Amino acid sequence: EADIYQTPRYLVIGTGKKITLECSQTMGHDKMYWYQQDPGMELHLIHYSYGVNSTEKGDLSSESTVSRIRTEHFPLTLESARPSHTSQYLCASSEKWQGGSPLHFGNGTRLTVT
Amino acid sequence: KNQVEQSPQSLIILEGKNCTLQCNYTVSPFSNLRWYKQDTGRGPVSLTIMTFSENTKSNGRYTATLDADTKQSSLHITASQLSDSASYICVVSDRGSTLGRLYFGRGTQLTVWP
Numbered sequence: 001e002a003d004i005y006q007t008p009r010y011l012v013i014g015t016g017k018k019i020t021l022e023c024s025q026t027m028g029h030d031k032m033y034w035y036q037q038d039p040g041m042e043l044h045l046i047h048y049s050y051g052v053n054s055t056e057k058g059d060l061s062s063e064s065t066v067s068r069i070r071t072e073h074f075p076l077t078l079e080s081a082r083p084s085h086t087s088q089y090l091c092a093s094s095e096k097w098q099g100g101s102p103l104h105f106g107n108g109t110r111l112t113v114t
Numbered sequence: 115k116n117q118v119e120q121s122p123q124s125l126i127i128l129e130g131k132n133c134t135l136q137c138n139y140t141v142s143p144f145s146n147l148r149w150y151k152q153d154t155g156r157g158p159v160s161l162t163i164m165t166f167s168e169n170t171k172s173n174g175r176y177t178a179t180l181d182a183d184t185k186q187s188s189l190h191i192t193a194s195q196l197s198d199s200a201s202y203i204c205v206v207s208d209r210g211s212t213l214g215r216l217y218f219g220r221g222t223q224l225t226v227w228p
Contacts, residue, residue, distance in 0.1 A: 004157075042118070042218035043158075043203075059215070090157055099145050099207030099214040105157025 003027050006091050006106035013081055014114055021076045021109045023091035029104070031097055032074040035090040036060060037108070043090065048098075049074055081113045116141040118206050120219035128227050131194055135222045137187040137204035145207040145214060149178055149189050152201040152221070161189070161202075191224075199226045 004025040013019055025032065030051040035043040045058030049068040063085070064078050074093075078085055088110050092103040118139045127133050139147070146165045150158035162171050164180040164187060171178050175198075177190045191198055204219040 040123075040220060042220050044218075045216070092157070097214060098216050099209055102148065102160035102163065103150075103158070105159070107156050 004091060004093055004104050004106040006089075006109050008109060009107065010110050010112075012112045012114065015080075015082055017081050017113075019078050019081055019111070021089055021091075021111070023074045023076070023106060024072050025074075025091075025093045025104070025106075026072060027093060027095075027104065028071065029093035029095055030071065031094045032068065033092045033094075033098065033103070034058070034064075034066060034074070034076050035092060036062070037088045037090055047076065050097075081111075083113045086111060086113050116206075116208065116217050118204055118217045118219040120202075120204050120222050122222060123220070124223040124225070126225045126227060127194055129194060129196060133191050133194060133224065135189045135191075135202050135224070137189070137219055139185050139187070139204070139206045139217065141185075141206040141208050141217050143208055144182065144185075145209050147178075147180060147187050147207075148205045149176070149187075150203040150205060152203060154200070158203055194226045196226050196228060199224060 007022045032049045034047040037043050044060035046062040047066040049055045055066050088108050090108045091106045095101040121136045148163045149161045152158040162178040175192045180187045201221040203221045206217045
């Protein structure tokens with residue numbers, strides 16, 4: 001069972017709203033990631049963190065921001081949601097950098113912006 | 115261009131039958147290849163990891179093979195069960211170090227019918 005938790009599971013909001021997607025893990029992993037997944041498409045890395053106070057943008061350009069104030073918590077924020085942000089967002093963590101150990105994924109947040 | 119291609123895109127089989135999913139990659143350098151299983155509405159879960167020197171690895175009814183020369187991997191599922199219905203994602207890492215990145219396939223959607 002996953003030791004990484006994402007809330008909310010589903011979110012429908014209007015354009016222009018500010019939202020925060022929560023992600024917490026209890027495994028003590030330093031490495032954490034946010035991926036975007038659209039139906040039938042590959043996962044795209046949008047943010048990652050090596051540890052506390054470390055955040056970087058990933059391969060896919062995103063208007064979202066992240067923070068890492070505590071090891072276990074890695075929230076993602078959209079200041080002004082748009083319909084193009086509609087997607088599934090997956091949070092993950094790993095013991096080593098992403099290639100060196102398996103990723104542990106949360107169950108995702110499915111975001112719909114109307 | 116580093117890519118991961120999976121086939122077939124979708125597959126329907128009857129319960130109890132075997133099936134094989136394919137993954138071809140052009141990622142270089144190569145560090146390892148993982149197969150993930152993603153149930154509907156859940157995050158991906160790691161099934162197996164294959165490194166350059168490994169040809170075959172089993173995890174219960176799942177057997178992964180790797181041919182590093184032809185850059186091909188397969189995932190064979192024996193005696194399928196209804197719970198095997200899921201998307202199977204092939205992920206290739208170009209390095210295990212902090213500098214490495216992951217390349218995701220789009221997945222094969224497997225449906226097992228009773």
